[in-house]
Amino acid sequence: MSSTSTSPAPAPVPPAPARAPRGPAVYHPTVGRLTLRALLGRRRALILMALPALLLLISVLIRTQTGADDRAAAEILGGFALAAMVPLIGVVAGTGAIGPEIDDGSVVYLLSKPVKRHVIITTKLLVAVGVTMLFTALPTLVAGVILGGNSQRIAVAYAAAAAVASIAYSAVFLLMGTVSRNAVVLGLVYALVWEALFGSLVPGARALSIQQWGLSIAERIAAPGAGIESEVGLAAGIILLTVATVGATWYAGRRLRALTLAGEA
């Protein structure tokens, strides 16, 4: 086989297509669209819908069995919605917004573009927050209304707590998805072992929990006798939620910038 060492006379390079003057600063619609489609793909959407469906089912059953009951509402919304459903859906949405792309290598197509890494992260965060809120805060509100008709503002209080916790969970789990291939496991360990188990056993651990920070907002919204109590005060809760969200987002952007492809050499 002979080599083709003589190349034809150089043809001129066709002009490059025109570019829009500046890329977006926070939200890139294309990154958002890809992330949303990945998150709401068939299997993930089923996982995301399962817990809210269970919450609503339980709420309807309790309401029809025992009637409107503020204590039952607080227990279900606090013990199941905020303590289990929000972190679990946060894990699925937060890690799912970036982890699978890094795992299968398709993230290369996002990263080999003139798009700022922090824009990719903030876009994915916004999508993860939107999805987490949609599947947690909304069903929490509806369940609260079903259980107690928002008496003592319990439904709104827990929905607000779920909403702000959604933001922080999404940011923390997005970071985990960026730095670790075992993000889902790590996320579940955090949600179930740290927040649920240690949180109920070790007093100090409770204060370091997104769930408690969210509760500080619920505590303020609900009527004083509603029985909602947080380990941290409102100011501390808001500060900690902000620090966790901003810190995790910033660090995820940094890590994405330094993401290297595993060398198959």
Add this chain to the structure above:
Amino acid sequence: MSLIQIKSASRWFGNVVAVNDVSLDIGPGITGLLGPNGAGKSTLIHMMSGFLAPSSGEVTLNGGVIWQNEAAYREIGLVPEREGMYDYLTGSEFVLANAELHGLAEPGAAARAALETVEMTAAADRRIATYSKGMRQRVKMASALVHHPSVLLLDEPFNGMDPRQRMHLMDLLRKMGAQGRTVLFSSHILEEVEQLASHIEVIVAGRHAASGDFRKIRRLMTDRPHQYLIRSSDDRALAAALIADASTSGIEIDRSEGALRVQAVDFHRFAEQLPRLARQHSIRLLAVSPSDESLESVFSYLVSA
């Protein structure tokens, strides 16, 4: 016209040195990056495409460092080796997303043009999950071409392609090279490199083993034995004469071929002595051909070096 420069770049992973003090320039035209599996080709391409920082040294595009420089991707089109590529999208959605991510003013038109270039218009509305390996490769190619990059980096682009697809991609790359783009592709298959690249860079065990036209590289290896297949009017007499000369190290009479297989250790001397000895012994030379002037042999020498 774009120039990628690798300056004394090394990359190690823990104790493993994947790329060891490599310096090379890659300019316009087609360059083949050749080396056995695990030689460090992908590591080099990852460094050139900004997905790996060199542990030491520098990798630049037109003078600017590529690592952590998103703006460099305006000039770079990358065809990665890995298969992951948003399987839930259709081919045209995928290429469109790439065009949008490049911030092109008319992403739809650019995506259509790129899909036409790789002849994937017919299957563009099927989901990528349903594509054959060759189709995936072509859609990857379209995504890399959509913004008309001046540099095209392809990691093992012919893997899994059937011969027709391979020829088509080779034609496309030749076109890109002829347009003055800097096209670099890696391969461990010599035939591919030989057919396509005017210039090759050989990487063996993380080191830059050779650079240039493959024939020139072969000549550079004069301290290694060259194999020749010789037919003559009297093979045995010629064999006796040749083995007496210091330019050869071994001769085999290949009876099935009806020819001599000669190992020459001194290329220049052998080229001078062969006709002289034949004349002295009144032997007619019927055929003299290098029997190992393929990339395969160049390569095996370099690998065993």
